[in-house]
Amino acid sequence: MTKYLIINGDDFGMSEGVNRGILEAHTFGTLTSTSLMVNMPNFKQAVKWALQTPTLGVGLHFNLIWGKSISPPEAVRSLVGDDGSFSGKRSDFIEEEIEHELTQQYNKMVAAGLRPTHFDSHHHIHIEIPLVYLVMSKFAYQTGIPLRINPNTNDIINRPLSTDHLILDTYDTPDGNIRLLNHLATLQEGITEIMCHPGYPEHNPPLNKIQGGENSKL
Numbered sequence: 276m277t278k279y280l281i282i283n284g285d286d287f288g289m290s291e292g293v294n295r296g297i298l299e300a301h302t303f304g305t306l307t308s309t310s311l312m313v314n315m316p317n318f319k320q321a322v323k324w325a326l327q328t329p330t331l332g333v334g335l336h337f338n339l340i341w342g343k344s345i346s347p348p349e350a351v352r353s354l355v356g357d358d359g360s361f362s363g364k365r366s367d368f369i370e371e372e373i374e375h376e377l378t379q380q381y382n383k384m385v386a387a388g389l390r391p392t393h394f395d396s397h398h399h400i401h402i403e404i405p406l407v408y409l410v411m412s413k414f415a416y417q418t419g420i421p422l423r424i425n426p427n428t429n430d431i432i433n434r435p436l437s438t439d440h441l442i443l444d445t446y447d448t449p450d451g452n453i454r455l456l457n458h459l460a461t462l463q464e465g466i467t468e469i470m471c472h473p474g475y476p477e478h479n480p481p482l483n484k485i486q487g488g489e490n491s492k493l
Contacts, residue, residue: 276464284309284473288321292475300473301331308332313383314342322387334393345379373410395423439465
């Protein structure tokens, strides 16, 4: 069987520095796709750059823990506090309200001119919380859009499209490059996704002065 690799950059839209890192990584041939957070400050910038870069696949990075909901607070009380910010109280989550917020985030992305190439979630909540996985897997199956594979489930009925393998790692430590190269050298047969977080976390150089990639990180 042939080996295929998808390198996906999470958190598109979070900040200008993250947006620049993702676009740079794609321009230099490292990154094949990204995942968009629709409730973040630099959402519009990310959409604009994505529409100008048709070779970049853009998925929906479903978010239930950072920032404010797209839905009105009264529609998703189990997810947010009084000001509409996500509360992070995972034990309070209600299935219908997760589904409502997922639909609203999906609709906002589509209305902006981008149909998601895939679904995944911020801080891997669909992998960590079975109820979120249930909602996202049903939505992905119904729309025919792939969902980042959940290694913690063995469901075989109505299972959404996904890769065969997933590598979750970070690469901002001194041995990051070595570990990344090791992942690449030991890919399994089938389709593998490597998740990463490109970006300029502290300094955002002018776009025309970005040279190479020494200031960005996978």
